[in-house]
Amino acid sequence: MSENLVLPLSTASARPATSAWQRLAFVLAGVALAVLPLFLLESFHLFQLTMAVIMALAVLGLNIVSGYNGQISLGHGAFFAVGAYVTAILMSHLDWSFWATLAPSAAICGLVGYGVGFPALRLGGLYLALTTFSLAVAVPQILKHKAIEDWTGGVQGLFITKPEPPTWLPLAITADQWMYLVTVGIAAACFLLAWNLIRGRIGRALMATRDHPTAAEAMGMDTATLKTRAFATSAMITGIAGSLSAVAVEFVAPDSFTFGVSITLFVGMVVGGVASILGSLFGGLFVLFVPNIAEAISKAAPGVIYGIILIAFLFILPDGFAGLLRRIAAKLRGR
Amino acid sequence: MTINRRALLTGTAAVLAAPAIAAAQEAPGVTATEIRIGSTNALSGPASSYSVISRCLTAMFKRLNDQGGIAGRQVNFIVYDDSYQPPRTLEQTRRLVEQDKVAFLFNQLGTPTNSAIHRYVNSRKVPHLFLATGADKWAQPKEYPWTIGWQPSYRTEAQIYAKYALEQKPAAKIGLLYQNDDFGKDYVNGVRDILGDRFDAVVKLVSHEATDATIDSQIVTLQSSGCDVLICGIIPRFAAQAIRKVFDIGWKPMMFMTNVSVSGSIVMQPAGVEKGIGLITSDYRKDQSDPSWADDAGMNEWRDFMRRYIPDGELGDNNYTYAYGAGSTMIQVLRQCGTNFSRDNIMKQATNIAPLEIGTLLPGVKVSTGPANYHPIRQMQLQRWDGKSWVRFGGVIEGANV
Numbered sequence: 001m002s003e004n005l006v007l008p009l010s011t012a013s014a015r016p017a018t019s020a021w022q023r024l025a026f027v028l029a030g031v032a033l034a035v036l037p038l039f040l041l042e043s044f045h046l047f048q049l050t051m052a053v054i055m056a057l058a059v060l061g062l063n064i065v066s067g068y069n070g071q072i073s074l075g076h077g078a079f080f081a082v083g084a085y086v087t088a089i090l091m092s093h094l095d096w097s098f099w100a101t102l103a104p105s106a107a108i109c110g111l112v113g114y115g116v117g118f119p120a121l122r123l124g125g126l127y128l129a130l131t132t133f134s135l136a137v138a139v140p141q142i143l144k145h146k147a148i149e150d151w152t153g154g155v156q157g158l159f160i161t162k163p164e165p166p167t168w169l170p171l172a173i174t175a176d177q178w179m180y181l182v183t184v185g186i187a188a189a190c191f192l193l194a195w196n197l198i199r200g201r202i203g204r205a206l207m208a209t210r211d212h213p214t215a216a217e218a219m220g221m222d223t224a225t226l227k228t229r230a231f232a233t234s235a236m237i238t239g240i241a242g243s244l245s246a247v248a249v250e251f252v253a254p255d256s257f258t259f260g261v262s263i264t265l266f267v268g269m270v271v272g273g274v275a276s277i278l279g280s281l282f283g284g285l286f287v288l289f290v291p292n293i294a295e296a297i298s299k300a301a302p303g304v305i306y307g308i309i310l311i312a313f314l315f316i317l318p319d320g321f322a323g324l325l326r327r328i329a330a331k332l333r334g335r
Numbered sequence: 336m337t338i339n340r341r342a343l344l345t346g347t348a349a350v351l352a353a354p355a356i357a358a359a360q361e362a363p364g365v366t367a368t369e370i371r372i373g374s375t376n377a378l379s380g381p382a383s384s385y386s387v388i389s390r391c392l393t394a395m396f397k398r399l400n401d402q403g404g405i406a407g408r409q410v411n412f413i414v415y416d417d418s419y420q421p422p423r424t425l426e427q428t429r430r431l432v433e434q435d436k437v438a439f440l441f442n443q444l445g446t447p448t449n450s451a452i453h454r455y456v457n458s459r460k461v462p463h464l465f466l467a468t469g470a471d472k473w474a475q476p477k478e479y480p481w482t483i484g485w486q487p488s489y490r491t492e493a494q495i496y497a498k499y500a501l502e503q504k505p506a507a508k509i510g511l512l513y514q515n516d517d518f519g520k521d522y523v524n525g526v527r528d529i530l531g532d533r534f535d536a537v538v539k540l541v542s543h544e545a546t547d548a549t550i551d552s553q554i555v556t557l558q559s560s561g562c563d564v565l566i567c568g569i570i571p572r573f574a575a576q577a578i579r580k581v582f583d584i585g586w587k588p589m590m591f592m593t594n595v596s597v598s599g600s601i602v603m604q605p606a607g608v609e610k611g612i613g614l615i616t617s618d619y620r621k622d623q624s625d626p627s628w629a630d631d632a633g634m635n636e637w638r639d640f641m642r643r644y645i646p647d648g649e650l651g652d653n654n655y656t657y658a659y660g661a662g663s664t665m666i667q668v669l670r671q672c673g674t675n676f677s678r679d680n681i682m683k684q685a686t687n688i689a690p691l692e693i694g695t696l697l698p699g700v701k702v703s704t705g706p707a708n709y710h711p712i713r714q715m716q717l718q719r720w721d722g723k724s725w726v727r728f729g730g731v732i733e734g735a736n737v
Contacts, residue, residue: 044433048426146515146544155516157421157447159454249422250454255447256421260380295378295416302416303379 034184043176047248048288050180054244056284057187059268060194060277061238066266067275068198069230070210071120075132077261078139079235081252083109083242085143088158088252089151098163098247102186105243106236113235117228136262140254157253160246183244190237195277197233206230207275238265271313273322282321286313364438365676370404370669371411372396373431376444376467380418385444387648388467389414391658392442394644395666405669406676413437419444421451428452432461439464439681442485442661446470446517449482457481462682464668465661465711469595471521474709476686483685483704485661487619487712489518489593491734493525493566495617495715496591498732500564501529503589508537510562510588512553512577514569515542522568522593528735543573554580564589571596575606582610592616603720612722617715617732619700620656622725633694656695663693664702664711699731710734 037049062076086105090096116135120128143152152158165178173181197203208216209223217223246252268287273279294305317324364371376389396410404410413435415427424443431437439462443449446468453472456463457479465485466473473484500507511526513519519542527534539560541553550573557565558581565588567577574596581590590613596602597616621628628634637659641648648655669676671684686709690701700714713734718725 042433044429047429051422051426141546144516144545155447155518157450245422249425249451251421251425251451253421253447253450255419256451258420260418260420291416291418299378299414299416301379306379 034188038173038177038180043174046176046180050176050183050248051245052285052288053180053183053187053281054241054248054284055265055268055287056281057190057244058238058241058265059272059283059287060191060280061234061236061241062265062269063234063272063275063277063280064194064198064206064237065230065234067269067273068203068210069206069227069234071227071231072125072129073132073231073234074129074259074262074266075116075135076234076238076265077257077259077263078132078135079109079113079238080242080245080261080265081139081143081257082112083239084246084252084257085152085158085242086239087243087246088160091160091247092153092158093151098182098243102240102243106240109239109242110232110236113239114228114232116235117231120231121224121227133259133262136259140257140259143254143257153253155254157251157256159251162247162250179248183248186240186244190240191277191281194237198277202226267310271310271317271320273320276320276322278325279320279322286321362438362675362677363436365408368408369411370408370676371413371435371437372665373428373435373437373440374412374414374442375417375424375427375431375448376414377419378414378416380420382419382445385467385654387652387654388442388444388658388661391645391648391655392662392665395640395659395662398640398644399666405666406672406674408676410669412441417444417448419448421447424448425451425455428455432456432459438462438676439678441465441665442467442658444468446472449473453479453482460678462678462685464681464685465664467657467661470517471524472517476707476709481682483709483711485664485702485711486657487715487734488710489521489568489595490525490528491710491713492594492617492715493522493568494528494734495717495732496566496615497526497529498735499615499717499729500566500589500591504564507564507589508539508560508562509564509566510539510541510557510560512541512543512550512557512565512567512569514573515544518570518595519568522566525734526566543569545570547573550576551580554586555584558584558586558588562588564591566591567596568593569596571598571601574602578602578606578611578614582607587613590614594618597720597725599724608720608722611720614720615717616720616725617717618725618727619696619712619715620653620660621695621697623650623653623656625724631694633692633696636694659695660693660702663695664688664691667691667702697727697731 037046041049058076058080062073065071066073083105086108087101090101090104091098119131123131144154162175162179163182164175165173205221205226209221209226213223264287268283271286272283290309291302291306294309295302297305374389376386377383378386393412393414396412400409413431415430417424417427428440431440440456441464444467449466449468460481463482465483468484469486469489471488471490473482500509509526511523513522523540526538530537539557539562541556543550543553554577567574569577574592592614594616603611621634637656641650641655667688668685672680686704686706688702688704690703692701697716700712702711704711714731716727716731717729718727
């Protein structure tokens with residue numbers, strides 16, 4: 001696996017040929033692609049796409065700690081839930097605006113992630129996966145606990161309202177369209193920051209820690225700090241995704257954050273491509289839309305169809321969607 | 336089903352009133368040949384055993400279509416999977432309303448899942464009819480006029496227990512053991528509805544958490560406070576414990592158990608079938624395993640339906656009798672609509688059902704709604720455990736008017 005993953009980095013560094021105008025063209029195309037659905041899609045599809053972008057952001061968070069840093073987490077649904085609940089509690093009990101809740105949400109999730117990062121130092125591989133999984137199983141029950149019920153709304157959950165589009169916009173847009181823009185904006189910022197982080201010194205250190213911890217330590221890297229901070233950053237990004245999902249759905253309840261969410265994020269990461277920024281985006285789209293496709297094929301057993309599609313994907317694209325892109329790119333360059 | 340007077344009148348009125356016909360043609364989800372109805376259910380995931388409800392409803396609409404449909408229109412019943420996850424329910428409901436443009440939503444499954452769409456459907460003014468959940472929160476005609484439940488709520492059930500207990504023992508001291516969540520609290524509310532101001536003097540409240548290991552100490556507390564009636568709003572695991580503990584300490588209260596927790600194999604056998612003798616619960620459906628319904632006309636209608644439309648269906652699964660009742664109610668509402676299938680009229684008819692008997696419900700239990708009555712089923716019959724099975728006794732009892 002590691003050979004596969006090192007490959008893109010080396011090709012990336014051996015590719016200084018991309019000129020400024022080419023990069024600008026890429027960025028413009030990306031922006032156009034992100035804004036286009038605003039005019040093409042009806043509100044329901046826009047809502048779906050919003051949810052897909054949110055899932056992509058959550059998968060990105062997971063990818064940083066599991067993909068790039070090699071610490072397998074099956075508990076990212078817990079951070080997703082914490083982010084969602086921080087936003088929901090601040091909005092419904094304290095009447096904060098959505099924007100104001102983002103920073104506290106990210107901070108709290110970061111802290112929780114940092115806390116989880118410490119046991120992760122001692123537990124490797126499968127044991128870490130199980131520990132984080134137990135976190136994901138525990139969170140819905142903790143949310144129902146009597147001591148915090150006044151804040152979390154217990155089983156009933158909390159209702160919030162999505163932000164209204166501001167009046168200063170030149171075009172009159174609906175709340176759904178505004179929600180999409182907000183989501184895409186925040187997600188784009190996070191993706192950009194993550195990309196910056198990964199292709200720099202810290203990203204290389206993260207991957208070195210994953211691929212050969214002893215060597216990394218011998219090279220003078222503080223692997224303990226790296227690992228805990230990777231966990232914190234990862235939890236922060238997933239938490240922001242949780243915040244966005246809370247306002248997009250306008251409702252949070254313990255049943256929205258069962259351990260299934262963690263598994264969904266993990267599936268998204270593997271299908272999209274482990275250790276790939278762009279792959280996370282595809283992972284988000286996959287986990288949102290493929291269950292619907294599965295259901296359209298068979299209403300009697302959508303789970304079976306979903307499983308078959310998943311296996312087919314892993315068979316055809318063993319290194320995820322990102323791997324396919326890499327192979328295509330390599331072929332084009334090789335010619 | 337025969338056409339009743341109201342249906343006839345509404346039908347006639349609709350035919351006479353040309354604007355109403357125009358409205359019908361413009362109504363969302365309704366064309367000259369089709370009525371589109373949407374629903375969500377857990378077709379996958381841990382709650383998927385409930386998916387037979389959707390299966391039964393789909394078959395019922397197929398039977399209706401085979402018989403010519405409603406006002407010349409075929410019913411197109413669209414069910415999507417939400418895996419019992421609230422965010423998915425919202426996604427699928429928006430898909431039904433905005434993309435498939437259904438006329439209304441019917442019998443969506445689950446309390447948390449319906450909670451997630453409660454506000455959405457009411458702000459969009461989409462009828463959200465006869466939900467498959469026993470929570471009491473669906474009956475809020477003022478705040479949420481577009482949402483209505485179907486089965487008796489836990490609160491109604493508790494009202495019925497309190498009514499019967501007071502009738503038998505006017506000076507009763509009631510112990511109320513409940514799980515500290517929405518499910519359990521519905522029982523507290525129901526008993527309070529009946530007792531009113533006397534509640535604090537008559538009732539001893541004791542709660543437990545779903546995470547507790549045992550509820551032995553709660554039982555002992557209730558016994559020592561001198562209660563002679565015990566009402567339990569607790570889930571099956573604790574129900575078995577409670578039945579056993581009450582017996583073991585030699586306490587003999589008049590004991591009521593929520594009908595969520597009365598399964599023979601899950602509750603009574605683990606508790607010890609002798610220890611539960613005299614325990615009281617309630618039901619509103621005919622139990623298909625009860626031999627007294629072997630030749631019952633209503634149950635024969637249901638069995639005939641099952642044989643022709645769901646030949647491989649498990650007849651012992653009481654979700655089928657549940658779904659048959661909910662589906663029959665829905666079809667009655669559609670007939671009452673005449674030819675005006677606007678959302679306003681559908682909601683108006685759904686909240687205007689004259690007492691209606693349904694084959695799979697106990698005799699005397701009638702479905703009935705009104706603009707201020709959003710509890711379609713408010714009657715139940717008590718039944719007592721005789722050591723082998725549940726035996727019905729007394730007449731049907733109606734919940735309180737609240």
